[in-house]
Amino acid sequence: MNSKIKKDSKKRIFFDNASTTRIDDQVFKEMESYFRENYGNPSSLHDFGELAKNAVESARKKVANLVGASAEEIYFTSCGTESNNLALWGLARALKGKGNHVISSVIEHHSVLNPLKEMKKNGWNISLVPVDKCGLINTKDIENEITDSTILISIMHANNEIGTIQKLKEISLIAKKNNIIFHSDGVATAGIIPVNVRELGIDAYSFSAQQLHGPKGVAALFIKKGTGIRPIFLGGTQEKGRRAGTENVPGIVGFGKACELAKIKMEDNIKYISKLRDNLINGIINKVKDVKLNGSTTDRLPGNVHISFKYIEGESILLMLNMEGIAAASGSSCTSQALKSSHVLNAIGLSPTMAQGSVLFSLGKYNTVEEVSRLLEVLPPIVKRLREMSPIYKE
Amino acid sequence: MNSKIKKDSKKRIFFDNASTTRIDDQVFKEMESYFRENYGNPSSLHDFGELAKNAVESARKKVANLVGASAEEIYFTSCGTESNNLALWGLARALKGKGNHVISSVIEHHSVLNPLKEMKKNGWNISLVPVDKCGLINTKDIENEITDSTILISIMHANNEIGTIQKLKEISLIAKKNNIIFHSDGVATAGIIPVNVRELGIDAYSFSAQQLHGPKGVAALFIKKGTGIRPIFLGGTQEKGRRAGTENVPGIVGFGKACELAKIKMEDNIKYISKLRDNLINGIINKVKDVKLNGSTTDRLPGNVHISFKYIEGESILLMLNMEGIAAASGSSCTSQALKSSHVLNAIGLSPTMAQGSVLFSLGKYNTVEEVSRLLEVLPPIVKRLREMSPIYKE
Amino acid sequence: MVAYSKKVMEHFMNPRNVGEIKDADGIGEIGNPVCGDMMSFYIKVKDNKLEDIKFKTFGCGAAIAVSSMVSEAAKGKTLDEALRITNKDIAKKLGGLPKNKLHCSNLGADALHKAIKDYLDKKGK
Amino acid sequence: MVAYSKKVMEHFMNPRNVGEIKDADGIGEIGNPVCGDMMSFYIKVKDNKLEDIKFKTFGCGAAIAVSSMVSEAAKGKTLDEALRITNKDIAKKLGGLPKNKLHCSNLGADALHKAIKDYLDKKGK
Ligand SMILES: Cc1ncc(COP(=O)(O)O)c(C=O)c1O
Numbered sequence A, B: 001m002n003s004k005i006k007k008d009s010k011k012r013i014f015f016d017n018a019s020t021t022r023i024d025d026q027v028f029k030e031m032e033s034y035f036r037e038n039y040g041n042p043s044s045l046h047d048f049g050e051l052a053k054n055a056v057e058s059a060r061k062k063v064a065n066l067v068g069a070s071a072e073e074i075y076f077t078s079c080g081t082e083s084n085n086l087a088l089w090g091l092a093r094a095l096k097g098k099g100n101h102v103i104s105s106v107i108e109h110h111s112v113l114n115p116l117k118e119m120k121k122n123g124w125n126i127s128l129v130p131v132d133k134c135g136l137i138n139t140k141d142i143e144n145e146i147t148d149s150t151i152l153i154s155i156m157h158a159n160n161e162i163g164t165i166q167k168l169k170e171i172s173l174i175a176k177k178n179n180i181i182f183h184s185d186g187v188a189t190a191g192i193i194p195v196n197v198r199e200l201g202i203d204a205y206s207f208s209a210q211q212l213h214g215p216k217g218v219a220a221l222f223i224k225k226g227t228g229i230r231p232i233f234l235g236g237t238q239e240k241g242r243r244a245g246t247e248n249v250p251g252i253v254g255f256g257k258a259c260e261l262a263k264i265k266m267e268d269n270i271k272y273i274s275k276l277r278d279n280l281i282n283g284i285i286n287k288v289k290d291v292k293l294n295g296s297t298t299d300r301l302p303g304n305v306h307i308s309f310k311y312i313e314g315e316s317i318l319l320m321l322n323m324e325g326i327a328a329a330s331g332s333s334c335t336s337q338a339l340k341s342s343h344v345l346n347a348i349g350l351s352p353t354m355a356q357g358s359v360l361f362s363l364g365k366y367n368t369v370e371e372v373s374r375l376l377e378v379l380p381p382i383v384k385r386l387r388e389m390s391p392i393y394k395e
Numbered sequence C, D: 001m002v003a004y005s006k007k008v009m010e011h012f013m014n015p016r017n018v019g020e021i022k023d024a025d026g027i028g029e030i031g032n033p034v035c036g037d038m039m040s041f042y043i044k045v046k047d048n049k050l051e052d053i054k055f056k057t058f059g060c061g062a063a064i065a066v067s068s069m070v071s072e073a074a075k076g077k078t079l080d081e082a083l084r085i086t087n088k089d090i091a092k093k094l095g096g097l098p099k100n101k102l103h104c105s106n107l108g109a110d111a112l113h114k115a116i117k118d119y120l121d122k123k124g125k
């Protein structure tokens, strides 16, 4: 093992862009002055405050523009989890008079599933539709769950693990026809593939800066004009009373810049990253036996390479890759705090062994052909070593 | 009016440290690499993740150290408002089986008062104790409100407007004697004056980075070990499940550094800032007739100068000061989004005219003797001009 | 930060016609410090025209700018013309006012009209 | 990030005694891939001592390091001594294990003991 590579941070390879992304230098540059000089509170009645306020409002336009919304429909939050919690609790409570039934899916992020679980304890009726082997929802399943008391549908745009992109437009038509509010968790999607909330017919959309080469600690919830929502945090009048608390001004400025860059470069990035992805997928399939690509071959995020390696376990693969300076993720139970394998992998019907042997390589705009080549060099011997150690391996 | 001063950002004078503070250069420097190179997600199983995780845990120690807590008792949030909302909702719901009565005060920040209002609508019983003319709570009033169903007392440490510091130790003794959980909003206090949650006998304490020369977008809630609390955000297992969502790593790192610096320099800063404060108070009283210092002369934050100028209104004072490049705040109704004058000023029995004429100059470690002199030069003519315009002014 | 127009700031920093008229023909007072703003308008009338206007105002930037603009807009006008000046005119002339400050423009026009009515009442006697 | 000790990482990267023993005197298998980890221990016994030990493991870093450490700790020991090796011993020898990985050390000791019992059973027949 080449420990030099591990030590040299410049040479470390980040194939874990689904967990977070490296900030774009231009984004950081844009933020800097709002830390150091223009540090005012946007609510304040002086130049420091005005500068901060203007910066927030200018960022709001850029963030809105990324998803085809108007600025007044964007509410800043602190993370994707907050956006999802605000959407679910906020919309459901605002709609309480109309009914108590919410439809979502089995492959949502925990920041959707866990609030729904809690809502269930509080008397809400929750239906989770299944997915097929590729992770795709059959929109008929949603239609079948609708009752008179259905007030909210929440379906994620693209799955953060297996990268499957749902058919939101079809779902929104169903929602509209039945007069149901439609929220989508776009944390894994916004900034990666084109999103237009108007064309998609969405009422609320969560997305986060750190997933699109922006800073951590800031995210947004799009709420369509005229849609009622109850706040979670109460306090000051920030964000029109829907999200109290002093604004994270530099974070918001960075989010704005990151959205602007993501929008401008979207097509180029998709082309570039998809090509890397396909090279990596093909390379692994050619070089390693007994592997399986999880997710969809057609409706797939550009950077998503989710592979199961038969006979071996994900955490040990990650550790060995890490010794080579390569960062990736896994849906193995051993890598989770709760020691449960990924609910997404269970939902697509992956066998427990294959779920244990899953690795997610998530690619981004900063990855290179050389990095993919290096992974393809390093990965086969690691798999070989671990398989030789495995009691269930049969050549 | 000298518009050169306004334009030159270096020469602008910031006397609004109660609204937010300028980041310390050392804090910014510490954060930088966690934006640009060590951008990993602390939950990830590789070096990027490990670096981020270690940074968060090292910051947690520093943050804990500022308030005399242990690291495992610190939970990171996104702002003071979130810490207060989490404390109130979280503690109250955890204690629901024991009773439904909460005691707080009339001068709390809106991020305490507004959640309490909402709790009232949801069946909780809320008592707000009054304050005296200096903004001080009579602890007897708290004692008198206690019933068998009292589960929680929430009293702010120092008031962000008039700077009055409450006698937390006395209150905590009462709480303890009656087996009641005691939360304090320390957003205006932590990093400014010494705080030791053990000595003070506090169970939960909110404080925020942006108030102590740290970054915006990060705050903390101290929760004493063994104290039950229900989370607001549900999702991942971050912060031991008490606050889901990917950690704002650079923000947390900056918060840690800011706490460390605040702790080291506390005594010096207090001495330095109190002297500036006293110079400013005496200067104003000497140079301007018909003014009143609000708050307490003894139990007062080192940087707080809260003055009412008779016959004139706060917003116009702020605007004229701003034209001179000086930033301050006011409790005037005209400066508030809701067009209500400060509830704190009403609570200390200030007449409506005097509340309208209030200005808060809040001083910090970056202010200088020269800046105070400049304010004392500029302020009297502004007051004179506005008084000459005022229909209620009598010489 | 209150987003005042340049025009508002210009009138706020250099208000026209500040002062009192000792032997005013009409005086209009409106508002009080409790609700935030207070304005007093003093007028001199000659040949049915507003020969002179002065004001004193306790209040925010908008209140002072509105007072100034009202005095400027009304000076030299006939009483009828002056009575037809609306809060909307004033807000418009000032390049707009922030939403939560629109009430200030009401006060300004009302105070002027009160002063004119005071004059007409006195004359009527 | 799982915080493994240096010792764990060293055993994980360079595990001792990996493999099978074709004509093993005893075999112990424990766990299954469904619950995350699976270990197979093979032993050769001579003069009541563990002359040789080999293992194969499917599992996380801790599971592999534990297997390696168990094999190293038991090799050359008498059966009685080997039966007295506990999961705590192994975790300790490894410089500790993260809390949520402690179950791996149980598996390691159990698999070894199972192999010894397999040998004793066979011998007893
Ligand atoms: C005493 C006090 N508590 C709570 C808060 C809320 O903090 P934030 O606006 O950062 O959420 C503030 C804000 O200034 C404050 O002064």
Ligand SMILES: Cc1ncc(COP(=O)(O)O)c(C=O)c1O
Binding pocket: A018, A019, A079, A080, A081, A082, A084, A109, A111, A156, A158, A159, A160, A185, A186, A187, A188, A208, B236, B244, B245, B246
């Ligand atoms: C699809 C999806 N939704 C929500 C979240 C939650 O975001 P955060 O952890 O930033 O709060 C994530 C996090 O990765 C995600 O991938």
